[in-house]
Amino acid sequence: MAMAENPAYPVGLRLTGRRVVVLGGGQVAQRRLPALVNAGADILLVSPSATPSVEAMADAGELTWERRRYESGDLHDAWYALIATSDAAANTQASAEAEAHRVWCVRSDDAEAATAWTPATGRSEGVTVAVLSSDLHDRDPRRTAAIRDAVVEGLRDGSLVAPHLRVRTPGVALVGGGPGDPDLITVRGRRLLAAADVVIADRLGPRDLLDELPPHVEVIDAAKIPYGRFMAQEAINNALIEHAKQGKAVVRLKGGDPYVYGRGMEELQALADAGITCTVVPGISSSISVPSAAGIPVTHRGVAHEFTVVSGHVAPDDERSLVDWRSLAKLRGTLVILMGVDKIGKIAEALIAHGKAADTPLALIQEGTTAAQRRVDATLGTVADAVRTHEVKPPAVIVIGEVVKVGPAPTA
Structure with missing residues (x-):
């Protein structure tokens, strides 16, 4: 049946508990199925094979998978169908069945022969953005996807703001x-x-x-x-x-x-x-992000299997300290110290006194991830002098351990 020269009518389908038939278990199905699952549809997948991701959805009970080819009658009682097999003849036959039973049908191989199109879709805090081209002769999926992305990004970062027409609660x-x-x-x-x-x-x-x-x-x-x-x-x-x-x-x-x-x-x-x-x-903690930005992994295969994050705002000899510095000195992994710039001399002394090698590598990263970021390398034995010489100021993250030497040598 030839398509009329009119734009598609946009509508949102409420598919909760309703039968949806998907023919084909390849990449198209893999991309479209998650949204159908999220919509609460009762999904029947008909395909002799499927991608590992689609198979995992079936194994998890998110859909019913019949491992066979399409057969006439598969669209019986369906509300919506997605036809995405590699068999053009089967796609045409299934499309005809959908037309006969008035089932809205999307075809991945021939959009003009379909009765429905899948829009480029994105979501942001309770809003679904769906973009369809109104030009039947210029259905460029890259353009609709780009428009979707621009709108969704605007909603997410606040550059596109619509007022909430509801009473706010404290x-x-x-x-x-x-x-x-x-x-x-x-x-x-x-x-x-x-x-x-x-x-x-x-x-x-x-x-x-x-x-x-x-x-x-x-x-x-x-x-x-x-x-x-x-x-x-x-x-x-x-x-x-x-x-x-x-x-x-x-x-x-x-x-x-x-x-x-x-x-x-x-x-x-x-x-x-x-x-x-x-x-x-939640936010990205500086304990892992700042070392990463300075080229230091807090863990690395064969070097460190654990990392420990410690507050250094209280010196080891302060009675208020809750840190077991003796135990930390015995660990072989990475030690990350936050808020410890002005106490690092005493911290280093305590770690060395409890058995940590004085030549253990150390890095101080000041103003991490910002334009003012700088890195100063030292060892436990030299860090107090390095802080004074280089005038390291808070905020700075201190990384102690062999991971400091894993990445490329820091530039001056």
């Missing part, structure tokens, strides 16, 4: 901003920033992102909140609660991950006690 998002490079924040974190009314930011958060916020967004530097009789953390908790109770969308932007030396749980507990809902958005 809430806070604890967002891990990553190690410093604004491109390393998560998609969800960036989206929440774009929708915020108030942002309470740490100095270690990705500062460049704050310049992208709309003018109406109130940005509060957590380091400058008036503390008065409160401890710093208590004052920050109170600020979060106060703004959330005003019905504002509040983002607490933190460096790295909220739960890796970020006191995120303390803030979440304070919000819970105040009856404020809280969303936690």
Whole structure:
């Protein structure tokens, strides 16, 4: 049947519990099946063979697989069909059956003979973006995919914002901003920033992102909140609660991950006690990302089978220290120290005293992942002098172990 010279009518199919027949288990099916599974369809796959990924879906019970070729009657009671076999005659026969039974049918081999087309589809926080070409003679899939990607990316990074026409409820998002490079924040974190009314930011958060916020967004530097009789953390908790109770969308932007030396749980507990809902958005921790950006793997086959992350803000001889430095000195893997620049001399002394070799390689990475990143190499025995000579300042990540020598030699 010849297609009319009219554009396709866009519609969203609700396939939950409804029979969908897929003919062919190759690459086309592998790409299309996950969306059908997510839609809750009752899927019958008819194909003598399948890719390993499609076979895994069948093994997991996500679809029913009949290992045979198409037969007349396979589309009986189907709501939707995807025809994607390598047998042109079978595809034509199945397409005719779909037409006869009024089953919407997509054909991978001949779009013009199909009764339905699959749009280029993407999703972002409850919104599905589907792009179809309205030009029957210029159905370039690369162009529709590019348009989809541009729209989805705009929704994700906040550059394309549509207002939410609903009443907001008080809430806070604890967002891990990553190690410093604004491109390393998560998609969800960036989206929440774009929708915020108030942002309470740490100095270690990705500062460049704050310049992208709309003018109406109130940005509060957590380091400058008036503390008065409160401890710093208590004052920050109170600020979060106060703004959330005003019905504002509040983002607490933190460096790295909220739960890796970020006191995120303390803030979440304070919000819970105040009856404020809280969303936690994980972030990329500087403990692994900064060494990676400096060319250092925290693990490497044959070199290190484990890595340990330690806070260095309390010196080993301080009675408040919770770190077992004696045990750490005996480990053969990688030791990553955060917040330890001003204590590294005493830390090195403690590790050496407990048996760690003084010539153990070490690297300090200052301002990791940012334009100001620099790396200073030393050993446990020389690190105190290296910090003074090179004027290493926080924030810096310290990596101790043989992995420091695995990558290419650092450039000056």
